Amino acid sequence: MTEATLVNPLETLVEHFPSGWVKKDDRPGYSGFIVEREHLLDFARAMRDDFGFDYLSMVTASDYLAEGIFDVVYYAYKTIGGPALVFKVQVPREDAVVPSLVALYPGADFQERELWDLMGIRFEGHPDLRRILMWEGFEGHPLRKDWKEPFYEEDVKPFKSRWPEGKPIHADDRNPFNDNVQYPTGFDPERWVPEAETLLYSGLQQTAHYEEFKTDELIVNMGPQHPSTHGVFRMVVSLQGEKIVDLKPVMGYLHRNHEKIGERNTFLQNMPFTDRLDYTTSMSNNFAYALAVEKLMGLQVPERAEYIRVIMAELTRIMNHFFATGFLLNDLGVYFTASLYAIEERELILDIFEEVSGSRMMCNYFRFGGVVRDVSDEVLKKIHNLIYDRIPRKLDQFDAYLTNNEILRTRCEGVGVLTADQAIALSTAGPILRASGVPYDVRRADPYSIYDRLDFDVVTGIHGDIYDRYLVRVGEIKESIKIIKQLLRDIPGGPILAGKPAYQVRVPAGESYGRVEGPKGELGFYIVSSGKPNPERYHVRAPTFINLTSLAPMSRGEKVADVVVILGAIDIVLGEVDR
């Protein structure tokens, strides 16, 4: 127990501070500590430096309309592993100002901006507090409980107008504009001056260096429609010659209001929506959401279901890493060849998903307490053939094809470097964090499901560059193969669902955070239940959204052609970034 001597234990946390600064959160079903707003910065600094919680994983807030307060919730971890430290700040709704933690944990940057955008909580001291998902000028903060969208029908689903006297009415017809819009009273469209994004452009760093070139700084917009941005993502890059001086990501072009819809849905109805977060890895998304709800419900998942879950999650990881590597090569300019090879393997895995779940991409396969249907022996045989024969063979081929290719190496080695300290501070997760040499993997650091019984290694890199990220991904495919081999060997028989299938589940009041190591990093669901059929608060910790915080630090000083590859190596999926 060297750990205990180095850092302070959590039990004495309240005494560590002057009285009144911190108190335990003793609402039933809640955990963690409530910190006074004035002392948040001191508290967080002590947590980081004295207690060893160096990794701020998630920042979110929930709106308690009845009490008139916002809870700003922070989840911090130690990168050496262990449970979370949860701390909260409560602020009144009318005076929603909280000190920003960006100076201590730069990874909080985008998450605080998101909270400002959607909840209207102002973070004092934030260097660049602009809206992030909606555009500047949008009316209102949509995630507040008293904000209603144009197609608002009822607070919670199921809507009463559907049964027993359901007459189909298009939502458009209920709206005075016959569209999904609403305007403040007295609004005149002709007098509206659209926001010119001055804040965005003026926020770009100016340079004093590179003066020898005597060039002007050039600002280039890449995206949202650009073949290299993996979807509708936009980067504003200021260039000095070909060197990147500064870069600002602009997102929200696929903001589909996942959380607002999720708070109206019942718990079960959210399951198919989670498929559409990171739409290439729906099984992992299902997994994390099921874990979060099961934690609240206290459900025990049958053994066979656990095995099936992990098999599916690892197959997803293999599929995703193949896809990501293929498209990384696309970004390097290897037009399509590598990704076509990768997609071929992906198709074979998708065949399996289609057979067990009914859909190639939107699996919707997990239920609270298990999975929806059993996996037949034929499917297990198919997985067996893939895992023992095809995928290792193809992976070797991929290896021969790419790993030592000189062009790939020169383009990737030493590009987009992130040191371990930076990677932790920026709250990156997944292959990015591990490529920087931090062996942090939720499957090991905070094991869930049956991962504590499985034998696998956490793959890490050394240099934290793009090439190491590639190697980490390839290494993780190998580890996943190892895991699935163990699972196929040991999978027991038995039930696949705890209890009977039910379309309404009772979820006790309280909060919970379920997280898994998704293929792209730590994917977590923060759920607050008030005992009703639908969640009070539903928040997704999207790994790629937070990983994007590291895009600007990685790109500064690189060539403009490399930024495409750097972005490709983060492996973003816009459905998850924008939600």
Place this chain on the structure above:
Amino acid sequence: MKNFGKRFGVMSSLGVTMGHFFDTYIVDLVKGRKRYWTPEGIEARRQADTEGIFTIQYPEEQLPVPEEFRVLPFLVYDEGENGEKNLRCTACGICAKVCPPQCIWIYRATDPVTGKPSPHPAEFHIDMDICMNCGFCAEYCPFDAIKMDHDFELASYTRGESHLYGLDKLMKPVSYYESIRPVNASREAAARAEKARPKA
């Protein structure tokens, strides 16, 4: 090969692509013509040991969809002796309640004599433009009345009313259901028979 790759990375890469190229011809020569246009050929091309050309020549060939495949829901009816269509649906409303995007509208019929609600849907609508093909309606219907279809060839030139399916478009015979999902259908039939037995 491994060491060769270490020193001549690009050559090794080119070797891999070249191998793929020749594979497409060699496999065709070895496997012969039955690799294409036959169900066995299609099946063989999706096995773990497939090499060479991977393409399914839709529309001439079609990749068979698995039993659980889901696109849009439909309502199952039993064919009566005189050709009448007995919908299994009892208008219990569970599917409408569980549907995540809330795209099912059910108008429950009332008995013309008593004026009480009767267990039939007078109207049943599903908005195909909103349906997310999640399969919840089929999963939680207690009467096996709504099921997920396999037909995906649905592209059309218009939307709006034509995509708001009413009873006329939703109703499909039980024989159709048995043809697309034989395993499920027989399992459910057995379960229903089991349930009916103690009463009889």
Place this chain on the structure above:
Amino acid sequence: MSPEGLSKPEYQVPQEMQNQVALTTLDRLYNWSRKNSVWPMMFGLACCAIEMIAAAASRYDLARFGMEVMRPSPRQSDVMLVSGTVTKKMIPQIVRLYNQMPEPKYVIAMGACATSGGPFKEGYNVVAGVDKFIPVDVYIPGCPPTPQALLHGLMTLQKKIEGQSLKEVSWYQKGPGEPIPVPVLGPDLIDMRKAAVIRENSQPVADA
């Protein structure tokens, strides 16, 4: 198109010349060449775009239809596959891209989202169907439509192209086509064509 399909004007070619001569109409030839080289724009929005990539990849292989040439530039593309959820923040760009495409141009709404907003319809940032702004030729239901369903949709588009006649097509009529006004991001999305309705409906009642 098979030779029989190509040379089907109501004119009987004499038996002895059938191997040397093919008769066709200009329309038929024009449409035949057009429909076999429909170049899609390389433009993905959301989940459906992944299925679009899958359709372009080796298993389904769009190249069999002459559609493998995905163009990143709207100037060089014939069909815009709107593959995913159209958000309010994105629609100005989509309209602009559409305006930049040269005639003849087609739009396919792939999936429930592009058609009407789909499962996300109730969301505050979601456009309830891309056809509110740009004309759509083919709708493909499904969430997501499988690659085979997408191919079916593309074939449906080919059928539509086949049915067009040089005499009637809009791009050979006099005068340039009108571009679609690009919507503006205000307190909510502003469709400039509806400015009057918006002003009227958002005035306080006492004013009117």
